[in-house]
Amino acid sequence: MIIGVDVGTSVTKASLLNRDGTALVTHSMRSTLQRLPGGRVEQDLEEVIDSVVQVVREVAAAADEVGEPVEALAITGQGDGLWLRDHQGRPVGPAISWLDARAADVLDRWGESGVQRRVFRLTGSGMFPGSAGPLLAHLAEHAPERLERAAVAGYCVDAIVQRFTGEITVDASDASLPFLDVPTRSYSTEALRACGIEEYRRLLAEPAPPNKLFALDGKSAKNLGLPAGLPVSAGPFDLPACAFGSGVGKVGDGSLVIGTTLGCQVLREEVSIDPHGEVAGMWLATPLPEKYLRVMPAMVGTANLDWVLNMIGARVDQLETLLGNSKPGAGGVSALSFLSSSGERAPFVEPHARGQFSGLSLETTQADLVRAMCEAVAYAARHNLETAGLAGDVSACGGGARSAAWSQIFADVLGRPLHVPYEEGVGTRGAAMTAWDSLGEPVDRELWAAARRTVVPHPSAVEFYEHGYRDYLDSIDRARPQWGTTP
Template identity: 30%
Template sequence: MDKVMGTVTGNAARDLLVGIDAGTSVIKAVAFDLSGRQIAVASLPNRYTTSADGAATQSLAQTWADCAQTLRDLGEQVEGLAQRTQALAVTGQGDGTWLVGADNQPASDAWLWLDARAANTVRALQEGPASRARFEATGTGLAACSQGAQIAHMAATMPDVLARAEVALHCKDWLYLNLTGVRATDPSEASFTYGNFRTRRYDDAVIDALGLSARRGLLPEIIDGTELTHPLSAQAAAETGLLAGTPVSLGFVDIVLTALGAGIHTEGAAGASCSIVGSTGMHMRAMRNENVHLNAEGTGYVIALPLPGMSAQVQSNMAATLNVDWVLNLACDLLTQFGTSLSRSDRIKCIDGWLQEGRPGSLLYHPYISDAGERGPFVEPNARADFIGLTSESRYPDLVRAVVEGLGMAARDCYTSMGIPMPDELRLTGGATRSRALRGVLGAVVGAPTRISTREEAGAAGAAMMAAVALGVYPNMNACIAEWVTPLLGQPESPDAELTRLYAQLFPAYRKAREALVPTWAETARLLKSRHRPVSASLN
């Protein structure tokens, strides 16, 4: 990263934008110049706690403290940051429930999108007569990660928690409240949770379908951060080291802002799609609202983009690189038995070699390794990972290759469910996509050329782009994309034609197998008791 040198006076030009991205793993504050060049980044690992009952919770107070610390740390890297910051923008992890009570104090710890306690409530709501109408309005399948399902579950099981709450926020909304003193949410999370993606407003019929009409007062005002900002409060200025009155923009949810920064939409590339290959796998395509396809299964998301009349049609795998971590950890565990160890960076360096040694298509792998099962393009909490086709000839590189092929098959499954042709181009972001061999496998399985961006912090950049439009640095988002995104896209990498044909032949078998396994998953879930133990997670 570059460090800006020199002394800056109070009259210096405000030539920087700061984007905050509060993800599940890391909270980051990133400084950009007005043309989109990344200047510096400060980050802290996120902290949350899980327990055997399916809970995944996070301290609101600690999250704000960590956010403020990253801004102070950024100020130590960029001289004159406070005086030079023209605006601040914030995005963060989606779904989950961040309840706030009197005097803007936390009413409880946050329920994260990882929390599984509302699973039974989801099943009951899905059986209700208004379930399909709710889906057709929101474009979003109901899952235990959804705030609507979580609040419905709280209402049934812990009404005392809701009694203390005055407003239900999401992660970025909580940070925005601490930055500005304003209780609000953005059009993306509001509409896919409680509203209509076409109007970007709350929908009373959706709220009623969730059984939450009596809780309507918990829902905050909806504001669009490309149109409206609020000033940084004096208290937040003291805690962050920035100047009181600095405009703050409330970004859309991090999923679509990461995709925006990575190139989900550039003019003249209507057939491009974007996959975020991180802990989870997010597969999405920018669509005009009138062209969105709502599948019969009632799964996926439709998430508003900060572009008029456009949304991201999304399917999300519960686990992506978690599968790669698992298979790499196997090698590490075995080596440990012989007094040898591999660092994480060493393991990642080995991926390309193992992918080259592994035999293409020798195994099928379903990458459902998350304890929460799967949510895209089907919802099944009992789904579990598996290999099909193991023989005495199978070797470790075959396992590694099958796992990566499985990520590609899962992505293809998601894109197929959107009711649109396979992408003309697949734009990839996420740490794992730094591997050219991995990109080659994903592109061949999906059947599209891949392209990556040199943008390092796409989520924070997407948030900062919203602030740039709000302040008039650019007349509209397309103009901002043309300078912040398009020049950073690399050249397309065409997949191997023979591999593309092989994977196209294997995909129907992959899909038929996962459909056939549903009753087996249910039976094994009933018979086998998974061993869980509480754990405090600190990820980086």
Template identity: 35%
Template structure:
């Protein structure tokens, strides 16, 4: 299995930008092209692992694979389909024209049927019941991509509702009546299955892994997160001029900008920089990355947050101070 952090197709992203295919993906699916996107990744896998691709029967993302193992049904929903060949302008289904324009029409066979997230559930199979202990026949819903269903859990259902997530990746999103209302060509767009409504979002590749990494590098793995945050607070806001760029993914960055060569780095360091300064700079870098996304998507309401990273009072405070908005 390959995930969204996969860096193998980084060079292909550059090629697609240059030959116009990335623009076609953006026009039809509303999504900027990055190395972990299905159309790019399947081209890479077909070139480097042709036998594997030849044997493949269906492309399934994480939750769809789990549902397949539970029910035997190969299905997806509109949010997941948006990351392949779904035309989000009409939400009528996969675009055969896009697949052809990308030179990937032979892989359209891998795409599963699209069902609404609130459509008819599929019963748990007898085999899955034996393996899991869950009663056979238990309804298994189609579901949605994690960031979209998190928004629903936070009460975001209407156009204009927005929310943030800070976990392995970061996320800033807002619901819009249609893709024509999008605020940025650097964002990604997912159809929700609710008419032409879309979720426009920006998702920096790495969120909390920046904190995990600096904790390890500074030899602070034995310290609790509470102790780590206390240490970071010993540095003043601005981290004594130390600035951290949180672009730590091997595949580069996709938000708040797209650059397959982007990497994490520091600026403003000197012999006077302390452990506390370096640590605080990472907290600030992660938060400021979110601020850029908030500004790009023109979110002016209270910031409704979710995800393990927002257990950090310090990150919430930095976010509130930098935006002037209430974090809830």
């Protein structure tokens, strides 16, 4: 068995996984997301580490009761942001979340000067305020002493791995945004120079080679309730881990992570950068040789649903009823779902993108508002998946996929079946799958992918939403000039 850990933005989960992909036991613990003035969103690395220790200890105790040996600890978690540490793995200031917006002005300047497009042409990464490039530039301007004190500028997963193993490393998926030449897995000096932060190349750890395993040190092993020297697998980070854990296996297959944000991904066999296209999304290196993920990590998702439910005083457990009380088209109400304070990052980057409702009348119901927002998020999913090159099956996971009614909307808008794994912890599954590969004991991927329910689109709804989707794209075209920047 393997203990898989998924360190999310606000919840850390650990599961004891069998080779058939089922979780025997799962424990979770919340961590704090600090939202501060100036668009700052931060986390305490020590609290995050403690959350991992607590959930792994509980799962390790359960493994002892089962009586089967644990073969490895497989770690995945949130990507992007900036987790500065010293040589011992101690934090150099609070970890900066991928949700952070403090570097929006940097991105504005880079958009106007052409830096964004230059980096995109070099690496295929469309930067956003919470990515490492603008965050490093922001700190270089406003807090250079933090960068001078740091030994490594990394991410959540490698911060945990450093603490547990003493190794300074980074998974190639995390390193992909924004400075990695993905096919060669090497950093682009030109991209760093374009951003004006070439001197901070020293802070970037070399990406670990595929199938690299680390060893749990004695102190961490005691804290976790695991044996010293246990193999530790680091990555891929949560988006690619969810893709592989939910069943993506063939070129052209897509993955939809309906979480706080909307992770849209398609497996590709070559990196293809359109130098004249939208400067958005990213190309990720994966654990699979010569396979890449074209990722569109939109800033819309279940946070939008939470917002509209809060506005009308409703609960998540009322979602099925609310969606059932409003027909497709939401009584003439339509929405744009760009509610994040840092705007949108896929399939276009616009730090000032903002949401809207239109078509409101005195007859508009609370159910119509909820359905309009759920439809808008589904339209965003289609926009991103098609931009990423979707050609095969679509797997879905995350909190939004638990809703039968919302899953149906996604299937109808996409016009294709939506496959939802029975196991909800697909991030830990993807991490465990990678760990077993690294141990030289690959699992039966087809068996794992088959454990799912399929949501079949309704033909009449597909036709209706085809028109709605075109209207959605037109609404974005009309709104973008009002947001204050050009593509």
